[in-house]
Each structure stands twice: as C-alpha cells, then as structure tokens.
Amino acid sequence: MLQVSRTDSPPVRLRRQTVSPRCGWPSSHHGSSLCLLPGRGCCHVSAVKCRLQAGECLRQDLSVLRWERYKPSVIRNLLRSSSALLLALMPLLPAAASATEGRHKAVRPDPVVFVHGWNSDGSTWRAMAERFRADGWPADHLDQWTYDATQSNTTTAVRLAKEIERVLERTGAARVDLVTHSMGALSSRHYLKNLGGTAKVDAWVSLAGPNHGTDAARWCAGTPCIEMRPGSDFLSALNSGDETPGSPRYATWRSPCDMVISPGDSVVLDGAVNNTTACLGHSDLQADQTVYEEVKKHIR
Structure with a gap:
C-alpha cells in the first residue's frame, strides 16, 4: 500500500523529470505508484514508498521519479468531479440489488x-x-x-x-x-x-x-x-x-x-x-x- 507521511529528516533531493501536463502514467513505468500532494503536485514512482518533504515527492530508494506541480484549483476540480460521480452512481445501487434479487426469484x-x-x-x-x-x-x-x-x-x-x-x-x-x-x-x-x-x-x-x-x-x-x-x-x-x-x-x-x-x-x-x-x-x-x-x- 502507498504510504505518504511527514518527516523532519533532511530531504533527499531527487532528479526531476517532467511528465505530461495531466500528470499521466509514464509510458515506461506502467506499474509505478502515484504520490499526490494536495495543492502542490504529484509524482510517479516505481516503488511503493514516498515521503512528503518541502512540497516534493521523495523516493527512499532513489529509483526513477517523475513529477509535476498542479495548481490548487485543478486539484479541487478533480476532487469535486470524483465526488459528483460517486453521488450520481449511488441511486443505481438499490436498483441493481433489486434486479439481482429478481433474477434469483425467476429461477x-x-x-x-x-x-x-x-x-x-x-x-x-x-x-x-x-x-x-x-x-x-x-x-x-x-x-x-x-x-x-x-x-x-x-x-x-x-x-x-x-x-x-x-x-x-x-x-x-x-x-x-x-x-x-x-x-x-x-x-x-x-x-x-x-x-x-x-x-x-x-x-x-x-x-x-x-x-x-x-x-x-x-x-x-x-x-x-x-x-x-x-x-x-x-x-x-x-x-x-x-x-x-x-x-x-x-x-x-x-x-x-x-x-x-x-x-x-x-x-x-x-x-x-x-x-x-x-x-x-x-x-x-x-x-x-x-x-x-x-x-x-x-x-x-
């Protein structure tokens, strides 16, 4: 599981590589993990641990790091869109359960x-x-x-x-x-x-x-x-x-x-x-x- 935490230890500065404007998954690292910094940016790492230090995603094992900063307004819009989608889908859940129950009764x-x-x-x-x-x-x-x-x-x-x-x-x-x-x-x-x-x-x-x-x-x-x-x-x-x-x-x-x-x-x-x-x-x-x-x- 990806863990994001704060620490007072000295930051380890890593090489930065810009990814696509939308912070998409790098084509060469499809299995990488995503570390999201609310209001600051996001980074893709191939390992599962990263830590938050000075507004950057830092890798402990110094493997490939790719990151880009997002504007706070973009992060807020993403969160609003996700919440709206979940709220829109919730009314469909009882209907799906009822349909399943109907199929059981039918057989x-x-x-x-x-x-x-x-x-x-x-x-x-x-x-x-x-x-x-x-x-x-x-x-x-x-x-x-x-x-x-x-x-x-x-x-x-x-x-x-x-x-x-x-x-x-x-x-x-x-x-x-x-x-x-x-x-x-x-x-x-x-x-x-x-x-x-x-x-x-x-x-x-x-x-x-x-x-x-x-x-x-x-x-x-x-x-x-x-x-x-x-x-x-x-x-x-x-x-x-x-x-x-x-x-x-x-x-x-x-x-x-x-x-x-x-x-x-x-x-x-x-x-x-x-x-x-x-x-x-x-x-x-x-x-x-x-x-x-x-x-x-x-x-x-």
Missing part, C-alpha cells in the same frame, strides 16, 4: 408434488425428495403426498386437485411439477385432462405408469385394480383423443426389467418424451440416481 423451481402408486404412501419418495432438496429445492416445495390408494382414480384426481391448490397457495407459485409412480400416473392424468389441471402443471413425469393398463392388475381386487386392467372403461376414456393434452411437458420412464407393468410399452404416451432406463425393478425407478438426474433435467 426458483416449481413445487414438486409426488404421487405414489397402489398400496403405497408418500414415504416411498424419500430418496428422490432428498436429492431434490440437496440440489436446491426448498423443503416446502417438495410435497410427498399420501392418499387412499383403495379408492377410484377419479376420486383421487379430485383430491389431487385440492392438494395442488393447497401447495400453490402455500408457496405462492403459479404451477407445480407432478412426479408420479405406477398408478399415480392415472389419477394425475385424469386431473390434467378433465379437471383443468393443465393450467396448474408445468411438467409431468410418469415412472413405470400403467398408462395403457397392466396384466398384473388382474391379480388384485378393488376399483383401482379394475381401472388398471387393459381395456377398462377408465383407461379407454383416459386415452381417447390427445394422450398429452395442454401445455405441460410430459415425460415417461419405463424399465425393460419391470415385472409389474405388462406389457412394458404400456408406459409410453403419444406426445411425451418416452425414456427407457437400465434394468431396474418396478419400485427401483424412484431411488435410482440416473433416473433422478433425468427427471430433474426434465422438470427444470
């Missing part, structure tokens, strides 16, 4: 509503939710919703609509992302197609969803099992017309080793980005790291 992720499958609950999403949280999703933006999986998918869709409204109100978001597993794909698709859900959902994900039915549902009883059977009235209505309606971004993931969804291409939807995973079991898609990374990229 805040949508809330994620997880919809589990038959004979399950919200805890099945623990691994994936933890990964989202570690990657910057706020805890209140990760809704591991639990519902009664023994009721009709149409009934679940109505409950899902209410759950999404609750999440939007709590977070202040405009839309959510839906990440579903297995039968969770069916109630969420009914919500999108028949209950105005396309206006509230930005991205939709189906992991191992029986979107066109599964033969495994013939081995279980109850309304949701009947609805999951290939050719059921529920699935026929759900898949009639556009399978991916509205503006949401649809994507599916299926595994060649999934023994629950049969046939395996039941997961695929027209208009969606359809992905095939490595050899994973039916429930392994929710915890697989690679699947998570692909889902995260999709909903971003």
